[in-house]
Amino acid sequence: MLPAGVGPMAYIIAEPCIGTKDTACVDVCPVDCIHPAKGRTYDDGRPTFDEVPQLYIDPTECIDCGACVPVCPVTAIFPLDDLPEKWHAYVETNKNYVDGGRFQPGKYQKAST
């Protein structure tokens, strides 16, 4: 079972990214929603590239295009529906990075269809 309230998350970066942080995904992302980008600092105080073990996808910015998936050299990126069960904790990990460890569920309520 996936954690509750993760509906709007399209893609998740999982364990294989740890220690790899290749950044091909950052280069192909058309909306710059994969963080932290190399050399970028963030106003909200999030850790920068050198301070994190892996990369994260911001679900509020992601447009669900999938461009990042095939370029990952270690197959770390999965559509939410295809995320292997052993890595389900990475859903929370991705959200937590974006919110600086203070995950705000309301932020992920994309307008309903």
Added chain:
Amino acid sequence: MFASALRSAHMSTLREVIHESVREGELYEKLDRNWVRCFACGHCCKIPDGQPGVCKVRYNRGGTLYVPWGYVGGIQCDPIEKKPFFHAHPGALAYSFGMLGCDLHCSYCQNWVTSQALRDPAAVVGPMRVTPAELVLDAIRQGGRVIVSTYNEPLITSEWALAVFKEARAAGLVTGFVSNGNGTPKVLEYVRPWVDLYKVDLKSFDDRHYRQLGGRLQPILDTIKRLHEMGFWLEIVTLVIPGFNDSDDELTRLAEFLAGVSSDIPWHVTAFHKDYKMTDPENTCAETLMRAAEIGKRAGLRYVYAGNLPGMVGDWENTRCPNCQELLIERYGYLITGYFLAPQGCCPSCGASIPGQWDPAFRQQITARPFVPLMRSQSDLLVLDS
């Protein structure tokens, strides 16, 4: 297992056709490490060697960007009012052609069979190989005076559209794009000399909604401003979806944006019917559509139309003179039931000039296709009756 094998067989065949029907694109730049950057749409994809862009039909092979060429995924000749253009050559037949693929993935797409052909195995369509000259000949044979790139997103197949439009211009046809408006300055400059009419589907005024559909709001707003400044004949359509984009607040902000670009831009608010993966919202009722139209008028837009519900939206299908309220063009669905506009697009009563691309005289309307939209409820009733 069998079904998934069938699906993958279909996808691979389609991919093969797509990969054979290509040529080098013109809307891209080469980067280092054999990467390229494509400018055909607002995504401006940076594409590594061996990968496609977000649209899935423009792809990088060995540092060269290959783009769709030499086929169509669908063709049809309809009244231009169906596109919808209401201020351009009223009554003319518009010959529509499309290729495959889209840079967005709207869950309510009504052309998903072609737009999502490379993403969704359920979208099955057989491309046909053609030359631009053959397409133009067919358009003329069917009585088309206008030729339109539509069904899939025309921006991502701009190179092919221009090849067709160059032939079409030589044959005296008017040309047009029916687009989601996710453009770039470069692609608009590229198509400007060859595209007369441009329709943008402005789907929402909320960036979160656009991200759900696979895009962003800002490049689309920028494109609308540029299209107007660059002198394309521009009309905007918004499919009004209950619960998705029909709040007074969102429609007001959208209409005010358009009026800020120009109060002369025609705005079509059209009724949603359940399609593709969006089957939860109710179909749009006439009251909602007329509320949207009222909002457009209040925002200062002078030409607002309610579409897809013929005969149910009062005066909102007609064109009236904004100066003296004289009835200029009366419509029922795509059918013109009265044409009173003076030559050169002037009001016969007060002489006001109505913006648009008008013919010297109305040439009547002929079509083999129906003049009203296909409505699900009607076809359901027919089934029940039989």
